[in-house]
Amino acid sequence: MFNLCYKSLLNRRFIAALTVLSIALSVALIVGVERLRTEARAGFANSASGIDLIIAARGNDVQILMATVFGVGTTGAGISWDSYEMIEDLPQIIWTVPIMMGDNHRGYPVIGTSEQYFDHFRHSGGRQLIFAEGVPFKSPDGAVIGAKVAQAFGYTSGTEIVNAHGSGEVAFDVHDEAPFTVTGVLGHTGTAVDRMVFVSLEGFDALHEEPASEVADPFVLIEAPEVAGEHEDHDHVELDEPDEHEEGHQEHDDRHAHGSGHEDEGQTVTTSDGHDHDGHDHEPGTINAIFAGLEEKTAVLSVQRQLADHRDEALTAVLPNVALLQLWSITSTAETALRLMAGAVAVAGMIGMVVMLSASLDNRRREFAILRSVGATPAGVFSLILLEAVLLLSAGIVLGVIALSALTRVIDPILAANFGLRIGVGLPSFREVLLIAIVFCSGLLASIIPALRVYRMTLSDGLLVRL
Known part of the structure; x- marks a missing residue:
């Protein structure tokens, strides 16, 4: 099943690559905004420690x-x-x-x-x-x-x-x-x-x-x-x-x-x-x-x-800590705006994946009919679409994390020089892992829409293809 799924995506490599790129962009933006927010707060708190x-x-x-x-x-x-x-x-x-x-x-x-x-x-x-x-x-x-x-x-x-x-x-x-x-x-x-x-x-x-x-x-x-x-x-x-x-x-x-x-x-x-x-x-x-x-x-x-x-x-x-809380209350609007923008990019990436999977279904009806003829069940074809979504999401997440790490290495010295702020390159924090998991689960849920459509198509079509 995995080999079949991989070759199917390879046959549609251009559209699949665009989908992976959009997912990677959304992951990099969501994790990057969270990391920047967390490190900025930590940097401010570290600078003010020790002063009563x-x-x-x-x-x-x-x-x-x-x-x-x-x-x-x-x-x-x-x-x-x-x-x-x-x-x-x-x-x-x-x-x-x-x-x-x-x-x-x-x-x-x-x-x-x-x-x-x-x-x-x-x-x-x-x-x-x-x-x-x-x-x-x-x-x-x-x-x-x-x-x-x-x-x-x-x-x-x-x-x-x-x-x-x-x-x-x-x-x-x-x-x-x-x-x-x-x-x-x-x-x-x-x-x-x-x-x-x-x-x-x-x-x-x-x-x-x-x-x-x-x-x-x-x-x-x-x-x-x-x-x-x-x-x-x-x-x-x-x-x-x-x-x-x-x-x-x-x-x-x-x-x-x-x-x-x-x-x-x-x-x-x-x-x-x-x-x-x-x-x-x-x-x-x-x-x-x-x-x-x-x-x-x-x-x-x-x-x-x-x-x-x-x-x-x-x-x-x-009191430095109290003043920092006031600062966070002032910047909370900007933080919310950044999060909404990152979330919008993530939603756009998920929509792009669903559109890519759905747009190719009509052209793949003969493929699904052949799979049924060699013993594949409707549930098996349903699983095939979900597996494709898993591969796209995994590739997008890995690419997004790598892109964020590379970008961080470039902009970290610039932020340190101009704002005294360091993002740092390291393993994702628990909150970042949680955000990545949310992106993955959201993409997997979104892929159920084209998977259900395939399931119904294979039940009604059987070996007959409607032209």
């Missing part, structure tokens, strides 16, 4: 999430450094990371932050960021780049890069006079971090300040006040009276007694309240957002309420 709260000026939660975690858009208004220190001192919060945005490097977002970002940021279910080479930035003109940025431009440690104002491909002001030096390259994460450039708060803020003197390099301005201060202190010691000198010692002792003294720049200071402080001397005027970690997850509502009641600034504390 994202604190920013009051605005849309989804917009804040997209801007701070994925580098898409902006948060709008900024947060004062006083508010940052207030948030840092909340008893429920154990660590904070400031975030500054608004620049780009050749289309890739630039993030101003502290070294604590690399200690506390997590991805892919709790994995810590790892340096493929180099170290975090130690100076205002240092920069750390993601794996995709390094791959796209061939950057390594020691490479000088130039940033510009604006987001995306828009560059309002290119800072050729203030290049950053790459000090480290992050390992591949498969998240938006791969497409980011990280610089220190000092370096980021220096590019946006109006210089008080005609200095070519804005990074020099960061060092200048400290140098001037050292000279002033030196002169002050020589000229001032001894009682003022002792007063300076008293102030120094008071700071130590309070427990809020700072160590060297770039080091983490753990105070008596258990908080991790960055220990940097530079205080920018405003920042865009704050990543925060909580001592207890149950303290989320308490922190949100305190920030909502903060009178100095209108602040909001975004």
Whole structure:
């Protein structure tokens, strides 16, 4: 029966090939849409793992999430450094990371932050960021780049890069006079971090300040006040009276007694309240957002309420997982549209198969009559049509899966480069297998229509063919 079915399809190879192609297209589209949807959600969730709260000026939660975690858009208004220190001192919060945005490097977002970002940021279910080479930035003109940025431009440690104002491909002001030096390259994460450039708060803020003197390099301005201060202190010691000198010692002792003294720049200071402080001397005027970690997850509502009641600034504390749910609710319409389109293609493929099988029945009535004459029963001829449908469906499904795998290998680097999204090539998931099974069963049920018609024809025709 199988050999007879194969030769029958081979005799109608052109129409059979078109049918297999339409089924393959429907399978590739249905599975591809599901895989893209699943991997997109997983990629977004992996990028936001490890962050308990994202604190920013009051605005849309989804917009804040997209801007701070994925580098898409902006948060709008900024947060004062006083508010940052207030948030840092909340008893429920154990660590904070400031975030500054608004620049780009050749289309890739630039993030101003502290070294604590690399200690506390997590991805892919709790994995810590790892340096493929180099170290975090130690100076205002240092920069750390993601794996995709390094791959796209061939950057390594020691490479000088130039940033510009604006987001995306828009560059309002290119800072050729203030290049950053790459000090480290992050390992591949498969998240938006791969497409980011990280610089220190000092370096980021220096590019946006109006210089008080005609200095070519804005990074020099960061060092200048400290140098001037050292000279002033030196002169002050020589000229001032001894009682003022002792007063300076008293102030120094008071700071130590309070427990809020700072160590060297770039080091983490753990105070008596258990908080991790960055220990940097530079205080920018405003920042865009704050990543925060909580001592207890149950303290989320308490922190949100305190920030909502903060009178100095209108602040909001975004829960990344909740914001992601809001994002899925926004994109659900697009997902539904894609699924409907994939389903329509699948239905078209099934209809094409039924039409192909039905259109050839009248021309095959003599074939069926001969089969009956050599002992085939109506049920046997019925099974022959179903077996043909099984072969067409199986060939279409296999071809569709192979085509999807080949297409995925081609578009995966493109999606990773432009959207930080990876589909991945691997074995179909349970849900994908379920969708393939639904396509197969639907095609098999659709093939019953021409099979029943053959069954009735063989019963009425017998050995007589109606011309």
